[in-house]
Amino acid sequence: MTALTLEVHGCRYRFSGLTPEQAGRVQGRFGPLLRSDDGHADVPIDVHYTPNRGGFMQRPAGPREYRVAVAHRADSIAVAGIGFTANIDRRPFRAQLQTCLVDDWFLGAFENLWRVVASYALFARGALLMHSAAFTDGARGFLFCGRSGAGKTTLCGLADRLELEVLSDELNAVAERGEAYELRAMPFAGDFGGLPAPHPPYPLTGLLGLAHDTAARLDLCSRAEAVSRIVASCPYLNADPVEIDALTTRVARLVEGVPLRILSFAKDTTFWNVLDREYGSHRTALSG
Amino acid sequence: MYWTVSMEATAQRYRVDPHARFRVLDDEGVFILQDAGEVLVVNAVGAFIVERLKADASLDEIVDAVTERYEVESTQARTDAIALVETLLKAGAIVKS
Numbered sequence: 001m002t003a004l005t006l007e008v009h010g011c012r013y014r015f016s017g018l019t020p021e022q023a024g025r026v027q028g029r030f031g032p033l034l035r036s037d038d039g040h041a042d043v044p045i046d047v048h049y050t051p052n053r054g055g056f057m058q059r060p061a062g063p064r065e066y067r068v069a070v071a072h073r074a075d076s077i078a079v080a081g082i083g084f085t086a087n088i089d090r091r092p093f094r095a096q097l098q099t100c101l102v103d104d105w106f107l108g109a110f111e112n113l114w115r116v117v118a119s120y121a122l123f124a125r126g127a128l129l130m131h132s133a134a135f136t137d138g139a140r141g142f143l144f145c146g147r148s149g150a151g152k153t154t155l156c157g158l159a160d161r162l163e164l165e166v167l168s169d170e171l172n173a174v175a176e177r178g179e180a181y182e183l184r185a186m187p188f189a190g191d192f193g194g195l196p197a198p199h200p201p202y203p204l205t206g207l208l209g210l211a212h213d214t215a216a217r218l219d220l221c222s223r224a225e226a227v228s229r230i231v232a233s234c235p236y237l238n239a240d241p242v243e244i245d246a247l248t249t250r251v252a253r254l255v256e257g258v259p260l261r262i263l264s265f266a267k268d269t270t271f272w273n274v275l276d277r278e279y280g281s282h283r284t285a286l287s288g
Numbered sequence: 289m290y291w292t293v294s295m296e297a298t299a300q301r302y303r304v305d306p307h308a309r310f311r312v313l314d315d316e317g318v319f320i321l322q323d324a325g326e327v328l329v330v331n332a333v334g335a336f337i338v339e340r341l342k343a344d345a346s347l348d349e350i351v352d353a354v355t356e357r358y359e360v361e362s363t364q365a366r367t368d369a370i371a372l373v374e375t376l377l378k379a380g381a382i383v384k385s
Contacts, residue, residue: 224316228327231320239325244309248320252313 005041006033009173009184009201011121013114014041019049021102022110029107032197033187043121045095045113053100056083068112072240079116084109088117090242093124115171115188119236123243127175127184128250130233133192134172134183135159140279141183141202143172144263145233150210151265156192158269166192167199171235174204174254181207181258204258205279213264216271218278226260227251298347298366301385302373308381310338319381328379333358334372341382347373 002023003016012035018026027034059082060066068081079086083106084099095117099109119129132145133152146152156169167183170190175182181204187196209221209229221229230251237243261278265271304310309320317335319328330338336357340350347369354365376382 222314222316222329224313224318224329227311227313228318228320228329231318232325232327235325238320238327239322241307241322244320244322248309248311248318252311 003037003039005035005037006030006187007035008033008118008187009175011042011118011125012040013043013045013117013121014039015045015047015110017047017049019102022047022049022106025102025104025107026110029111030187030196032195043093043095043117045097045117047097047099049102050098050100053083056085056098056100057081059083059105068116070116070236070239072242074242077116077120077236077240079113081109081112084113086113086116088120090120093121111188116236118186118188119234122173122175123237123247123250125175126250127173128230128234128247128254129171129173129186129237130230131170131235132172132233133169134167134185135164136167136183136202137164137276139203140205141167142206142208142275142279143174143183143204144208144210145230145260146210147233151212152210153191154267155210155265155271158265158267158271160192162269162272164272168192174207175201176254176257177201179257180204181254206275207255207258207260208263209260211262211264212266214266216263216265216268216274218274219262219264221260221262223252223255226255229260230254298351298370301344301346302341302377302382303344303385304338304342305380305383310342310381312339319376319379321380324380326379328376328381330372330376333368337369337372338376338382341373344385 002018005012005014071078077088083101086097088095097113122129130145132143133156134143153169156166167185169192171186171188173184182201183204184201185199231238237247307323311318312335315332317330317338351366355362
């Protein structure tokens with residue numbers, strides 16, 4: 001059995017108990033995030049391979065998207081999906097994965113669990129994982145929260161045409177740093193694709209929601225709407241009765257520091273003119 | 289539909305669903321519906337009404353409070369309050385006490 005340590009923004013996730021085939025797939029997918037395994041972990045995750053397919057949710061005949069089941073309990077979080085079940089202990093924070101998978105489907109189980117684990121690990125460290133698109137021009141970071149259908153992938157495609165660096169069209173993180181916030185890329189690429197790669201944090205310059213219109217423009221929204229949009233974009237935690245009050249408080253603090261604006265955009269690149277002009281004069285500097 | 293509120297039955301009391309959270313921000317209200325992972329925003333009048341619901345006021349008492357606070361006709365206040373309560377019941381944000 002093999003143990004692999006993956007590091008994302010200083011947090012070390014150690015996956016132990018991997019079969020050689022499972023480890024090979026993880027290395028192939030997340031290689032740039034691998035660190036030498038010295039046994040130290042911020043988040044230990046034990047993997048148990050159980051070749052009994054009958055004990056798990058069956059895989060469908062063809063490719064399809066499905067929603068991972070997450071059940072919140074007072075002291076743990078249970079997760080289940082195709083070919084795996086998992087349990088995350090709140091204190092001490094750790095996870096156990098049971099799976100019958102070793103082929104390509106294993107990566108799906110692995111990443112599905114890691115997303116849940118990462119959302120809690122980040123939250124414990126003062127950050128927020130959001131369903132969002134994010135890109136940077138190298139100096140400024142822009143994050144667009146919204147669920148499926150909001151236009152995140154479309155916007156990332158347009159940003160890519162402008163040679164802006166897309167971090168993800170699915171999940172990104174925001175963390176408070178000093179009196180400012182920073183945007184952190186996560187290794188979960190979504191439909192826009194790309195292999196995970198380490199990114200430095202970027203100053204969170206623009207925090208935006210998305211709307212479709214025939215012309216690009218920015219609108220303010222109320223703090224209540226801002227909080228509602230962001231809380232709705234924080235997966236797993238926004239359905240967790242243990243964390244929901246702390247989540248709402250943290251989101252309210254975020255929108256105090258970085259007001260949410262609504263970007264209406266057509267399917268063209270004119271949105272960037274609007275963003276660049278609006279945020280050009282007050283670039284956010286990271287303190288410390 | 290089970291969430292329809294009768295115009296006559298306004299002595300009914302309601303409370304926030306145990307699986308929901310409600311918070312007021314700058315007068316507006318935010319419901320977080322944990323089971324659905326959804327969020328609902330209500331305007332200032334809506335937030336006022338929900339705060340009264342949380343204080344165990346009946347719909348009749350809430351209509352009186354809205355009429356006094358916002359200087360609207362009682363009939364209009366009743367219609368609006370019932371519409372909001374129906375919406376919140378349907379969304380799973382509140383339940384009957």
